[in-house]
Amino acid sequence: MSRQSVARAHQKIQELSWEPMYHEPVSHYGTDYTFRKAQKKDPLKQVLRSYFPMQEEKDHRVYGASDGAIRGNMFRQVQERWLEWQKLFLSIIPLPEISAARAMPLLFRTVPNPELHNGQAIQMIDEVRHSTIQQNLKRLYMNNYIDPAGFNSSLRNFQNDYCGTIGRQFAEGFITGDAITAASIYLTIVAETAFTNTLFVAMPAEAAANGDYLLPTVFHSVQSDESRHISNGYATLLMALADEGNHQLLERDLRYAWWNNHRVVDAAIGTFIEYGTKDRRKDRESYAEMWRRWIYDDYYRSYLVPLEKYGLVIPHDLIEEAWNQIWNKGYVHEVAQFFATGWLANYWRIDPMTDKDFEWFEHKYPGWYDRYGKWWENYNRLSTPNGHHPIVAEDVDYQYPHRCWVCMVPCLVREDMVMAEVNGQWRTYCHEACRWTDVEAFRPTYQGRETPNMGQLIGSREWETLYHGWNWADVVSDMGFVRDDGKTLVAQPHLNLDPSKMWTLDHLRRMDPLLSPNVLLNEMTDEERNAFHAAYIAGGPAGRPARTDK
């Protein structure tokens, strides 16, 4: 290798960029932000001459560990409870990664600073790395873990399933709409800077505690790239802040991106860490404790707050509200309970909680048992087929929730649910912040200002709508979540692989049809809808219907 210093080499490659003289590059993406041309330095200072060998060396370590895991029979000590949740996580995450690669060109024409484009191109190929290395990890799990079902159908499952749909926001939000909203604020400033800490650092630590050291190997390698991406976002943010006209949009986008990331990532990762682990040492950190450290202290207090002096309006209220949801309103527990309620529409197995789990939850979240204990005892009681229905169709003091039109996690903290009529349709939202996202933020005008480049929320956003009136057996068949005997479900509400204990399509055939809460809501009269709303917000916690004797 040449002995040239990285600084000199990086300075030299700045000579590569040029201003067009004959034709402007194509401009495919729009933004309502305005940027003045500014000499903002490329924060990555990465030269490919050192970048490629560095990544290759990181690969050597990852693949060496993979070989070691197989030769050392790692799967003899992996907790099935943990690996089952990886069927969901690893079906989701390769798409956000590759979407981040696809997002980089959104910034080329909208951020007029060629120095930053170098860092964005490197981020692009980093993300190709992440997506394929994660697919490869999933492939390894499929080949070596006891139950390949769910891994083997992973991407079809992810694309058909309501949990996948929730996770897909963490990808599609990067690549559409206003280019800066998507590829800079949502992707780099919030998703990567705040939430990859829980995704790629906190969660792998829990994997290791459950006998899986491959997830930490792969994801820590991924996280070592993320710090560079965070620098990309920071440089763009400072350029945006330089123009006062952007401050209103930055405030809007931080509110949307923060709240959506909280709703989506905390739902998923919180559930994996709290309900996917067998490590119940009292002194291990709970998700709430991790969140407080990684997100509240490291991101909010150390990263966001110092930006206030540059004019950034920080959504302090929503950050405190996210914590309130996690700590006081049981957001993660409500989500885990819902995933387990709807286990039959999933593609992984969910282990019942035991007395040891109960004890840990009560220790970490005082009052947990009174809220959720009885329901999980019912889940355990109803876990193997014995003449009864899956828990969703049994009377266990649980009211099936409505979906949030925006984040698509159901409206689980019942008291927070709000409704709005939009484009002639009544929609439910899990929280006022999600209603605001749909009704105010994702619109062509914002607080009287024209925002013609803002994106739209599209798609069939309530999964149940597609199967309104269908028999559950047909629903699961349609999604393809059936094993190779043609009848046993991929999903199970327990970990017992004895075929006589496993649920089949025949068990589901006896159930009442699936009904869409949103379709039913839109069939109500105004009076009925108001009464329904009053009852809904009087319900909970733990999905309990409102008591009629109040």
Add this chain to the structure above:
Amino acid sequence: MTTAERSVPKPVFTDAEAGAKEFPDSTARRFNYYTPQKRKQTHYEDVTVEVQPDPRHYLSQGWLYGFSDGRGGYPLDWTVLKAWGSDRPEPTRGPGSGGKGYDWPAHGWHEFRDPNEEWELSLYRYNANVVRQVGQNVEAARRSKAFEQWNPNWVRFVERHVGAWMHVDHGLGLYLFANANRRAPTNMHNNAISVNSMHRIRAAQDLALYGLTLSEEIADFDGSAHLDAWNSDPAWQGVREAAERLTAVDDWCEAIFAANVVFEPLVGELFRSHLVQHAAPRNGDFVTPTIVGAEEYDFSERDLRYTKAMFELLTADREFAEHNTRILHSWLADWVPVSIAAARAMQPLWSQPDAKPPRFEDALDAAKSRFSGIVSDLGLETPKELAQ
């Protein structure tokens, strides 16, 4: 003295390894949501296929976020070329519709596989090898005082004209190829295109950093001469105009086709193989060809390879072969003159080294012949504009 036991997770024997039990799906250890191109699924396919969804087969709830016009995902009409099934409407899903779309693959775009099978492992190994070898070549030359053998005129040629090529690589790498990685309808296309992008950006940096070494090793080497050549030398303005025009193309297929099928054989290879590679040894330079040769290998053995596979599918498409062929011919008619003009504008470069390379017209004939072969392999006819 007793030490308190540390609080650490305890290993537990779970026997959760493959084969420990028999049950439905216990041996179903392959991704079952796509059909491989050949008999067996490849590692490349497993890590690539279907990561980017398509509402035409799965994706039951459709795209969730759209641009301001309400369109999300990767619209097929971001190119005018079509693969079979392109005109089928997206399945309409609503109350009680179920989630099913068309059977895999739903349309012909999903049949493309990158013959280089590029994914992270392959792309880092390949490019790390290239940068290591390039670095070693330059270092070995430096130690053996190889640059002292260059005649003065060749020093001027390298600082000015070899240096100018880095701008083509950089501009196309970023604003054509990296830009196009958001545009294609499958993950197979977009990953191949993003790797192509990194080849170009790496080649640009290889040349820039080579220039930095030469500035340190050759007393009067002007490390910024490439900027003047790129900005104002008439011999480079045709190339620059063509490169800028390439970055202005809206249609992603046209951009890839114009760059890799037309511009690279007629301009890129003409400059690299028929000028630099031939002239350098005669002028005492055995180092520059190893750097330029790395880029030549990127193009001829990898980037052209995936490009041909991509367009061969389209010209042989079972539904739209004629449509695609007609459009590709129109693109040839548009881009061949641009490239020929750029090539001809470079002609003065052939007379600048003291020891001359083979004649420009012979070089251009060879480039045209190579181009005709590529076009013929794609099932297309050589355009009459090639005679210009």
